[in-house]
Amino acid sequence: MSTVDTQPVIAPLDLAAERAEVGSALGEAVQRVVASGQYVLGPEVASFEQEFARLHGCAHGVGMASGTDALVLGLLALGVKAGDHVLTTPFSFFATAGAIAWIGAVPRFCDVEADSALLDCNAVEAALTDKVTCILPVHLYGQLADMKRLRAIADERKLGLLEDGAQAHMAVRDGIHCGELGDAGTFSFYPTKNLGAIGEGGIVLCQDEDVAQNLRQLRDHGSPGKYVHTRVGTNSRLHAIQAAALNVKLPHLAGWNDRRREVAGRYDEAFASSASVRPLTSVDAKGHVYHQYTVRVQDRERVQKRCMEQGVATGVHYPQPIHLQEAAAEWGYTAGDFPNAEALANEVLCLPVHPFLKDGDVQRVIETLLRVS
Ligand SMILES: Cc1ncc(COP(=O)(O)O)c(C=O)c1O
16 A cells, blocks of 8 residues: 555554653663662662652552562452452453462453443442452553442452552542552553563552562562561562663653543544544543553454554454453353453454654544544
8 A cells, every 4th residue: 555655654552762762861770770780679679669659649569570470469468369259350461360360269250341341340249259359450451440439349348459550550530540549559561561661570559568568578489588488479579670761761651641641632532423433431531541542343353454554553452351261261151241341352443542653643543544444
């Protein structure tokens, strides 16, 4: 197509542009860590933990090796045990449910809302049983689930409440961030996230000193001090080089999220009257950080292919709900159990929304999608 011949493909991500904006500070930070000889935990990690927690209104931050470990150790720190049931969404990255099963607990799914793709609190209430010990909402695509309502449900039943904020760095809903109302909130710093490391990384935020202490010990083989082990844990310490990179990028995060919101605002306007391109609902557009800007379209594979032919690369997060994955077979679900999640998996299309898109790119995405859908 001539469009592709003359114009570069608009990609879902532009890490080169991000590096250019951050400049030499990133390389200098890495060099500083190399020269320090302190490669694991240490001052870079401690200062990142403090600042990231502060920005989310949380008292404590405990850096981990990945967002997956943050979920696994977060569940353990809240006292979830093998055999416990944990209520969560079937429409997320597999890690959410995988973390529950990894510790021997059982993922019990509740459907999502059709318009926002967030965990449906009515479905959560309907799924409560005596075996449930924890609720694990996911702040999908960068907007928070209804934490006020989930907090009330958890309090009434004395359940744990762990938030998966892997896609929700600095997102706000009802004035609160991930980690503020839950017993703990987890984040991923996989390089594609709104705040990404230069490798793997994660963190758990919480308000309670005992939970934070638990997390610090769990990430370090249950060790409150050198060669003292009071429980079984693992090695999930955040690397100093990752923390140093995150310290360099963190001051940019608010501006990057603002630009994502600006781009999302233009998409919202452009698709408002379209019958064929239906954006998901933003429950609190000012606090949404648009890790993904997601629309629903019919005949998604054809639309995605035609977008690509015209130089617009899109993503599908996620093409299959977790309960229908092969790995989920033993949890006993079947097609038709969660109609909203299953319909979303067939229809969602995620548009480029990264902060380095130019206005002309945004216009091209809009025109292309309206033309082909
Ligand atoms: C919703 C969700 N939960 C958990 C994770 C796992 O994070 P990580 O890849 O850092 O282990 C991810 C990241 O891909 C995610 O998107």
